[in-house]
Amino acid sequence: MQGSKLNLLAENRMSTYSTTQSSDRMEEVLGIFLASPPAGIPGEVIEAFGRLIKTADGVLPPSVFLEAVEQSPVAISITDLKANILFVNHAFELLTGYSQKEVIGRNQSILSYKVTPLEKYEELWACLAKQKPWNGVLVNKRKHGERYLADLTVAPVLGADAKTRYYLALHRDVTDVHELERQVRDQKILIESVVDAAPVVIALLNSDGKVLLDNHAYKKLQADMRGREPADVFMEQLAEIIDQEKKRTCKTRRSLVNHEVELRFEHGFASRWFSCSGVWVNESYPGVDFYFSGDENCGLLLVANEITSQKKQQEQIRTNALRALMAEQQLVHGMRETLSGAIYQCQAPLNTATAVIAMMERRGDENSSPAHTALLEIIKYSEAVLESLHEALPPETIEADSPININEVIKDVIDVSIQRLLEHGVVVDWGPEANLPIVIGKHYALRSLFKQLLDNAIDAIDEPDGNRREITIITRSQDAMVELILRDTGSGIPEDRRLTVFEPFYSGWRHLKSRPGMGLTIALEIARQHNGEIYIDPYYQNGCGIHLRLPVNDQTVFLRSEND
Ligand code: FAD
Numbered sequence: 268m269q270g271s272k273l274n275l276l277a278e279n280r281m282s283t284y285s286t287t288q289s290s291d292r293m294e295e296v297l298g299i300f301l302a303s304p305p306a307g308i309p310g311e312v313i314e315a316f317g318r319l320i321k322t323a324d325g326v327l328p329p330s331v332f333l334e335a336v337e338q339s340p341v342a343i344s345i346t347d348l349k350a351n352i353l354f355v356n357h358a359f360e361l362l363t364g365y366s367q368k369e370v371i372g373r374n375q376s377i378l379s380y381k382v383t384p385l386e387k388y389e390e391l392w393a394c395l396a397k398q399k400p401w402n403g404v405l406v407n408k409r410k411h412g413e414r415y416l417a418d419l420t421v422a423p424v425l426g427a428d429a430k431t432r433y434y435l436a437l438h439r440d441v442t443d444v445h446e447l448e449r450q451v452r453d454q455k456i457l458i459e460s461v462v463d464a465a466p467v468v469i470a471l472l473n474s475d476g477k478v479l480l481d482n483h484a485y486k487k488l489q490a491d492m493r494g495r496e497p498a499d500v501f502m503e504q505l506a507e508i509i510d511q512e513k514k515r516t517c518k519t520r521r522s523l524v525n526h527e528v529e530l531r532f533e534h535g536f537a538s539r540w541f542s543c544s545g546v547w548v549n550e551s552y553p554g555v556d557f558y559f560s561g562d563e564n565c566g567l568l569l570v571a572n573e574i575t576s577q578k579k580q581q582e583q584i585r586t587n588a589l590r591a592l593m594a595e596q597q598l599v600h601g602m603r604e605t606l607s608g609a610i611y612q613c614q615a616p617l618n619t620a621t622a623v624i625a626m627m628e629r630r631g632d633e634n635s636s637p638a639h640t641a642l643l644e645i646i647k648y649s650e651a652v653l654e655s656l657h658e659a660l661p662p663e664t665i666e667a668d669s670p671i672n673i674n675e676v677i678k679d680v681i682d683v684s685i686q687r688l689l690e691h692g693v694v695v696d697w698g699p700e701a702n703l704p705i706v707i708g709k710h711y712a713l714r715s716l717f718k719q720l721l722d723n724a725i726d727a728i729d730e731p732d733g734n735r736r737e738i739t740i741i742t743r744s745q746d747a748m749v750e751l752i753l754r755d756t757g758s759g760i761p762e763d764r765r766l767t768v769f770e771p772f773y774s775g776w777r778h779l780k781s782r783p784g785m786g787l788t789i790a791l792e793i794a795r796q797h798n799g800e801i802y803i804d805p806y807y808q809n810g811c812g813i814h815l816r817l818p819v820n821d822q823t824v825f826l827r828s829e830n831d
Contacts, residue, residue, distance in 0.1 A: 314427065344436045345424070350375040353433065362440060364410030375436065378417070380408040391421060398423045398431055404441065416442045468497065468541065468571040473550055474564040476502050492532065501543055501569060504528045509567075512547075517565035520547040528571070540578040541571040586682045593683055596715055599661045604785040608772060610656050617649040666709040670820065673706060673713070673742055673749050674699040680717045681740075684725075688738075691725050696739045704744050704819040708797045713817075716793040719786045720753050720813055727757025727811055735809075747819050752804070754812040765803040 342359035394401035400422035407417040424433040471480040523545040550566035735756040794801040804812035
């Protein structure tokens with residue numbers, strides 16, 4: 268509709284310019300004109316018409332150039348060097364509302380709405396003065412006062428002498444485009460400020476995992492990670508799920524919901540925990556080659572909510588429960604130790620009395636001797652005491668076997684013992700083997716075994732000649748055994764006592780005289796129950812080094828350590 272209207276108008280206007288529809292006719296007219304140009308016609312005009320014939324050179328009829336300008340959908344004007352209008356095309360008339368007659372001879376400033384900053388015009392004119400084209404946006408007004416945004420390009424038209432003869436202007440109404448751009452920009456700003464203000468970490472990643480957009484919380488996390496890209500760490504930990512999803516198309520990929528991710532920091536900073544969710548978003552390929560292809564890639568909008576404090580709370584609750592449980596177990600152990608001690612103490616005089624009685628009976632003086640009667644009384648009484656002591660022994664906890672990662676047992680015990688270690692100013696250097704095979708055994712028993720060893724190590728450091736206050740804990744796997752090595756910098760165990768310390772009721776502490784001396788006996792007992800062994804390292808010289816070796820489960824399963 269618009270096209271046919273333009274054609275009609277163009278035809279009418281062709282007649283106004285006295286041009287013909289036929290190129291032959293055009294060339295003929297131009298030939299006559301150039302042969303004897305009328306007086307007063309400027310030299311440049313004669314030159315321009317002359318070039319028109321030469322340029323066409325039989326390839327295109329010269330009239331095509333005029334028609335092309337006239338019918339162009341872009342508003343075109345040609346001015347003199349003061350911007351006085353010499354020619355406008357039909358699109359100019361449609362856009363501005365001025366007819367050709369109304370504007371010829373008027374200055375282009377007729378279109379100015381008078382709000383464009385002066386610097387813009389100065390820029391425009393400065394470019395033209397250097398014979399360079401200029402492009403910019405001005406606020407123009409139509410004939411009836413309506414303003415519009417004009418995207419204007421002006422360029423000098425040079426003569427054969429390389430001097431500027433005319434100015435050419437092309438302009439189009441970009442009010443709608445600008446409005447659209449403004450809306451998009453406003454929306455982008457709005458989205459960015461909402462995303463930025465969100466208290467969760469947000470990042471939009473392209474299909475290669477590169478961050479396209481992030482928010483304030485993300486940048487803060489990146490600063491905390493000393494410039495490391497948090498997205499890389501998140502993606503690394505979510506790799507298993509994401510790799511599975513990659514086989515699907517963007518539309519069919521399932522969103523990620525609340526996957527826990529641990530960010531580990533260097534330089535001794537504690538780990539931080541995040542709950543990660545994500546949705547797949549279509550990402551168009553950038554670049555000209557993909558403009559029409561419509562091919563799309565899958566990007567990921569990743570949202571990570573920090574849950575470190577919840578995690579710490581959970582861990583605190585777990586440690587407290589463990590501490591209470593172990594305290595209870597220790598109490599029971601303590602009672603068993605004390606009662607076993609008492610039974611042991613009672614057993615010795617009872618054995619002596621029984622031996623004396625046997626001797627008296629062999630001599631045959633048992634009936635007449637009051638001593639015999641008294642001894643029998645003592646034995647009877649002692650046996651009754653022993654029986655009630657045996658009855659008072661608290662029963663041992665019966666525990667089922669389960670798969671155990673010794674590293675986790677150690678971590679639990681260290682967590683539970685933190686307060687004591689701090690109070691005694693002891694530094695723990697823990698070197699767990701990353702992939703430690705599992706051991707089948709009793710959780711509580713192994714925990715109390717290790718607690719006993721750790722408590723002993725702290726006590727040893729407190730001994731009068733303990734020097735450095737360090738405990739080193741190492742785990743490793745060797746010859747189908749899991750080995751735990753615990754070394755302290757305490758007083759050490761002399762060579763001649765390295766076996767005695769495992770005997771019941773042996774206590775070599777100088778500052779802890781009241782200890783019943785059953786700790787290592789029970790530790791040895793637990794190690795044996797697990798078909799393992801425990802011994803003092805004869806080569807370690809800086810204190811005491813204890814080795815605990817436990818056999819690995821036949822169908823070895825490797826559990827990842829918490830701290831690898
Ligand atoms: P003016 O006093 O005319 O000009 C403002 C400033 O422009 C002056 O202070 C001066 O620094 C500079 N200037 C003006 N004329 C010249 C000159 N001849 N040589 C060097 N510097 C000069 N303006 C629009 O608002 N809308 C248009 O669509 C538009 N199209 C143009 C198309 C062409 C081909 C050219 C050459 C100019 C066009 N202009 C257009 C600019 C226009 O000519 C005016 O410069 C402008 O409108 C400001 O007019 P004014 O009366 O407010 O101020």
